[in-house]
Amino acid sequence: MPATIPETATPPLSVLMRDGSVIEHREAESSDFMATMLDGRVNAAGYTAYLGALRPVYAALEEVGRELADHPVAGRIVDSRLDRLPALEADLQYWTARAGHAPVEAPSPAVVAYAERLFETRNDPALYVAHHYTRYLGDLSGGQAIGRILGRTYEIERGGPGLTFYEFPLIEKPKPYKDGYRARLDALPLASEDQQRVVEEVRLAFALNGAVFSELTDRLDEYTA
Numbered sequence: 001m002p003a004t005i006p007e008t009a010t011p012p013l014s015v016l017m018r019d020g021s022v023i024e025h026r027e028a029e030s031s032d033f034m035a036t037m038l039d040g041r042v043n044a045a046g047y048t049a050y051l052g053a054l055r056p057v058y059a060a061l062e063e064v065g066r067e068l069a070d071h072p073v074a075g076r077i078v079d080s081r082l083d084r085l086p087a088l089e090a091d092l093q094y095w096t097a098r099a100g101h102a103p104v105e106a107p108s109p110a111v112v113a114y115a116e117r118l119f120e121t122r123n124d125p126a127l128y129v130a131h132h133y134t135r136y137l138g139d140l141s142g143g144q145a146i147g148r149i150l151g152r153t154y155e156i157e158r159g160g161p162g163l164t165f166y167e168f169p170l171i172e173k174p175k176p177y178k179d180g181y182r183a184r185l186d187a188l189p190l191a192s193e194d195q196q197r198v199v200e201e202v203r204l205a206f207a208l209n210g211a212v213f214s215e216l217t218d219r220l221d222e223y224t225a
C-alpha cells in the first residue's frame with residue numbers, strides 16, 4: 001500500500017511574511033548606521049538625519065493609509081493609532097535644536113525611491129500591507145528596544161522630548177496589539193499568489209530601508225561624535 005503523503009497546510013500570511021524576511025531583517029539590524037546608533041555613537045546631527053530620512057517615508061505611508069482606510073484588504077490593517085508622523089515631526093524639532101541645524105537639504109535618492117514605491121501601492125493595495133507591516137510591526141517590536149537604548153545614549157527619559165517616536169500612547173500594550181495585527185493579516189482575503197506578492201514586497205520594503213541606512217552609513221564620519 002502506498003504511503004499517504006500528508007497534506008502540508010500553507011502557513012498563515014503573518015508567518016510567511018516573518019519567515020520570508022528573516023535574512024533581510026538581519027541585514028537591516030546589522031547595517032553600520034544601525035549598529036553604530038545602537039552602540040551609542042551616533043551624534044545629534046546623525047539622529048537628526050535619520051529622522052529627516054524617515055519623515056517623507058512616514059508621510060507617504062500615512063497619506064496612502066488614509067486613502068486606503070476603506071479598502072477591503074488594506075483597510076483591515078490601517079489604524080490611525082499607529083500614526084508616527086506627528087511624533088516624528090515633534091522629535092525632529094527637538095533634534096534640529098539640539099544639533100544646531102536642520103537635517104540634510106532635499107530628500108536623498110533612497111528616500112525618494114522608498115516614498116515613490118509607497119505611493120505606487122495606491123494602485124495595488126495588497127502590496128501596501130507589506131509596507132505597513134514592515135515599518136509599524138518593526139516599530140512595535142525591535143523599535144521599542146531601540147527607543148530604550150537611545151534614551152540611555154542621549155540621556156532622555158522614556159517618551160521624553162526627542163524620543164516620542166517610540167511611544168504609542170493610543171496602544172495599550174504592543175504584545176496583544178501585535179497578536180491582533182497578525183490575526184488580521186492571517187484573515188485577509190488574499191489568494192495564495194497575492195500572498196506571495198505580499199511576501200516579496202516585504203523583502204523589497206526591507207531593501208528600501210537598507211538603501212536609506214546605507215546612505216546614512218556613507219556619512220557616518222559626520223554622524224559620529
Ligand code: HEM
Nearest residue numbers: 017018028029030034038133134135137138141142143209
Ligand atoms: C538594529 C535594529 C533592529 C533590531 C535590534 C530589531 C529587533 C527586532 C526584534 C527583537 C524583533 C522581534 C520582537 C518580537 O518578536 O516581538 C523584531 C521584529 C521585527 N522587526 Fe526588527 N529590529 C531592528 C530593525 C528593524 C528594521 C530596520 C525593520 C524594518 C524597517 C524591522 C522590522 C521588523 C518587523 C517587521 C518585525 C516583526 C516580525 C514579525 O514578528 O513578524 N526591524 N525586530
